[in-house]
Amino acid sequence: ETGVTxxxxxxxxxxxxxxxxxxxxxxxxxxxxxxxxSAKKPLELMFVYNFKEQTENNSVPSRFSPExxxxxxxxxxxxxxxxxxxxxxxxxxxxxxxxxxxYGYTFGSxxxxxxx
Amino acid sequence: TQLLEQxxxxxxxxxxxxxxxxCNSSSVFSSLQWYRQEPGEGPVLLVTVVxxxxxxxxxxxxxxxxxxxxxSSLHITAAQPGDTGLYLCAATSGTYKYIFGTGTRLKVLx
Numbered sequence: 001e002t003g004v005t006x007x008x009x010x011x012x013x014x015x016x017x018x019x020x021x022x023x024x025x026x027x028x029x030x031x032x033x034x035x036x037x038s039a040k041k042p043l044e045l046m047f048v049y050n051f052k053e054q055t056e057n058n059s060v061p062s063r064f065s066p067e068x069x070x071x072x073x074x075x076x077x078x079x080x081x082x083x084x085x086x087x088x089x090x091x092x093x094x095x096x097x098x099x100x101x102x103y104g105y106t107f108g109s110x111x112x113x114x115x116x
Numbered sequence: 117t118q119l120l121e122q123x124x125x126x127x128x129x130x131x132x133x134x135x136x137x138x139c140n141s142s143s144v145f146s147s148l149q150w151y152r153q154e155p156g157e158g159p160v161l162l163v164t165v166v167x168x169x170x171x172x173x174x175x176x177x178x179x180x181x182x183x184x185x186x187x188s189s190l191h192i193t194a195a196q197p198g199d200t201g202l203y204l205c206a207a208t209s210g211t212y213k214y215i216f217g218t219g220t221r222l223k224v225l226x
Contacts, residue, residue, distance in 0.1 A: 004158070042120070043159075043204070043216040056213070090158050104149050105214075107158030 003027065006091050006108035014116055015081060021111045023074040023091030030095065032074040033105065034066060037088040049074060081115045088112050119143075120205055120217035128223045132194050137220040139205035140187045146210045148181055148188050153202040153219075195224045 004025045013019050023032065034046040048056035049068040063085075065077040074091055092105040123138050139148070147166045151159035163172050165181035165188065172179045176199075178191040188207075192199055202221050206214040 040218065042218050043206075045213060048213075092158070104151075104161035104164060105159075107160070109157050 004091055004093055004106050004108035006089075006111050008111060009109065010112045010114075012114045012116060013078070013081065015083070017081075018077070018079040020078065021076040021089055021091075021113075023076075023108055025072055025091075025093040025106070025108075027093060027106060028095075029093035029106070030071050031093060032068060032071070033092040033094075034074065034076055035090040035092060035107075037090055037110070039087075043090070047076075078113075081113075083115050086113055086115045120207055120215055122203075122205060122217040122220050124220060125218065126221050126223075128225065129195055131196060131224055131226050134191070134193050135195060135222070136189055136191045137203055137222070138187065138189050139207075139217050141207065142186065143207075143209065144185050145207035146185070148185075148205060148207040149214065150179055150188070150190055151204040151206060153204060154200075159202075159204055192222075195222075197224045197226050200224050 007022045011019060031050045033048050036044045036046055045058050046060045047066040052068050052071055063080050067075040088110045090110045091108040094105050095103055121140050127135060129135055147164060149164045150162045152162055153159040163174055163179045165172060165179060168181060168185045169183045170181045176193045180189050188205055200223050202219045204219045205217045208214045
């Protein structure tokens with residue numbers, strides 16, 4: 001399987017639940033990202049991992065917890081979310097954090113999250 | 117705070133028509149990218165422009181980076197239903213972090 005794969009595609013969770021989003025890339029990229037896409041708002045960068053090290057946490061609430069066990073896998077652990085956290089969560093990768101200037105991001109298809 | 121404003125927000129046209137969408141900012145950028153996002157999918161990179169005044173063509177799509185590197189346009193000639201989607205511009209001042217615009221949602225009717 002090639003590209004960036006995200007699971008699940010859809011997730012409905014209650015505010016007291018704990019769930020995890022998974023992202024996997026088979027492109028040999030070294031940088032991985034979590035983005036949030038809400039209606040009528042620009043894509044918001046949440047976290048950046050470069051060579052498995054977190055290099056960016058864009059003031060994201062602690063109810064979102066990322067994990068990057070290796071350069072191919074990225075998780076987003078969710079707990080006690082709020083309804084306003086409902087959005088499309090996109091994972092992306094790039095050859096290196098500095099190479100997005102030339103090659104851009106490769107995005108997954110996203111996880112549509114609904115918090116009830 | 118750097119902002120990228122895209123216009124129009126929505127555009128519905130007939131197949132065969134031409135259109136232009138815009139991406140504007142008051143900030144100077146070193147690089148700007150255009151992505152297209154289809155329903156149920158993530159954005160896909162179309163082009164990267166880095167030089168002021170640069171023009172790039174991708175089949176029926178023409179991309180231009182403003183001379184001052186503050187704005188960009190995307191022109192589609194003879195639009196087809198397959199061009200339907202959300203068009204996003206993204207720009208950076210020199211780091212790996214791109215900021216994204218709010219997007220132009222295009223619908224091409226057959």
